[in-house]
Amino acid sequence: MSTASQQNMTAYRFRPNEDTPAVETLQIPTPSADEVLVKILAAGVCHSDLTLLNPKSQMHSALVPAGSFTMGHEAAGVIASLGSNVASTNPELPIGSYVAVYALNSCYKPSCYNCSHGMENRCGALAYGLGSDGSWAAYTAVRATCVVRVPGTPAQIASGVASTATDAILTPYHAMKTCCGVRPEHTVLCVGIGGLGLNAVAIAKRCLGARRVIACDTREVALRLAQEAGADCGATPDSLPGMLADRQLVVDFALDFVGTQATYELCFSAIRCGGTIHVAGIAAPTLSIPPLKAMTKELTFKTSYWGTKRELVEVLQAIADGQLNPKVEMRPMGEVGQVLEDMRNGKLTSRVALYPPAASSTTVSL
Template sequence: MAAQSTNAPPSGTMVAYRLVPGKTEPQRTVVPIPTPAADEVLIKVLAAGVCHSDVHVLEASATQPIIPGSFILGHEGAGIVVSHGEGLNPAHARRLAVGMYVAICLTNACDRPECDACSRGLANVCFESLMIGLGMDGCWAEYVKARASTVVPVPGNNPQDPRLTPGIVAAATDAVMSPYHALKTAGEVKPGQTVVIIGCGGLGINAIQIAKNILRAGTVVAVDLRADNLAIAREVGADHAVTPDALLAMVTGRNLRVDVVLDLVGVQSTVDAATGIVRVGGIVVLLGLGAPTVAISPLPSTMKQLTIKASFGGNCKDLQECLDAIAQGKIRPQVEARPMDECSHVIHGLAEGKIRARVALIPQFPKQ
């Protein structure tokens, strides 16, 4: 079980990796341990994920910053609650007791009734507040503070659970939650349907398991350029696994009627493939951000009466459902743990395509 502690916030300093404008490498700094505000909890970070969004933010820093200012990186985090902000709502204080093992939802919704997004069930795209690790201080540090409403308890409250290690829980906050929301909410996948997943990296391998094991798709097709990724896709449940150039022939040859396509790449060729293979009245969900712009051909899209949707992140309910599914063995995320001091090497490896699995950074620093 997660260790208990008092509600006294720790004092002193901590190591943290920051984005600094003009720098394309995360900068190792020593900063004060943050003090949680009245609506926040302080979390001792056990693991923090790395994703291509971090690569893009750092690469753009020297030329055309995506997010202004300097902040601690890391939008995927898992850890232990170590203190509450003074005056924290009693319901949150009970739900997130000191010592609780938790995950942090990357989408930092305001939850105000007057919010156009939150009031319509679109909390995942509420940007009234900066996102953790993408504008506000994140999880590439020894401690992070987060609004209590964005923190989700991990089933079983046990960081030693092999199904719910800190690295897996950190990855769940994006690499599992994002494809889960995309397939369930945007794609509206129904039992028995045929689903195509384009892009079988960290998110795609999870998406296959979500479609097959949770949403009960009848047939799942995995598409990727790399043979090793396709082999993993088959291992986790894909019924068919093909390269992009073989996709159309396989779909037509097997007379598959594709109901939903999830594009996790987001470049022109994958969008064209998605709209080309989906059936009349089908759904294409865009989640990948590989190109700044893509074009949709109006004539074939209208003649097939396609629904083309975009999806972003997820909400706390999505995250809780993902953690429950992982606890039940329905999703088995592939995560590699690295010391947090190796974050620059991980960023370069992702940028160069040398890292295939999701990576979780583990804070392992000498005592200050």
């Protein structure tokens, strides 16, 4: 099989108790028998990365035992080399394949209850970029079962878009389609029009055909982008109650893509009796849900985690078919610190994907 020569690359890594990615020089990995080496074309930046880098967060504390690892859990690239078993076990993945990485690294063992029941997103294995080496580098080695062919070329589906599909689109798609079951007769409220929320608006309207999609954010620019993505109307948190009353809108599903007490309570105030609040954001470590108050509306409360590999295939096909046209900004990987700071300060109006520097010598030998 083709292998990578031992060359160096720059990687941006998590270190326990540090709040910024550490810049390290590593050898380009050689894929093990069941792995492929992916040359990274784009690697997304997510709010989860901010949470991970906060030493006071539950996520940071949970991953401290993993030690240092390369960050980045949203990735798209080209297969540069194959492990010794891949050609026979995964013939659909030849060298040169344009792929997206399913970062959850699920085991897919028959003995795994979650994997064997279509819930590989809850397998429990350490995800690439969230406990094991991810994609904030020029190359990453991942198991062949954790990549999905992108239905097109980088010229047809930009690498930044393909990388974003693996989380920022997959996560709201799973929440709305699988967990909530949004259908054409429903009215959906999306609170927080950031990386996930903006894609959620498009998914609800253009993939699931929701009758009405309402966007809510503190930023006027976010509301404008939401309308471009398919929202029927938008409002700031202060003006949302009045708009719902004036237009006599009845909200079936309220999705909180922020995850604070204030945004949860906003969803609660907007949702109809018997409706569903779905929390997909993790900005706060805890939420208070007074049971008696929730009972008065007979609410359903839902959460979700990422999505399945099958759903990633569906998301990529929706992009290829033109149903979804995600907004992604590309920046050099060396600017990751500034990207994280811009995200922290609410300055980003779209998802950002990073492109890596070249390897320190020649490209991977094939």
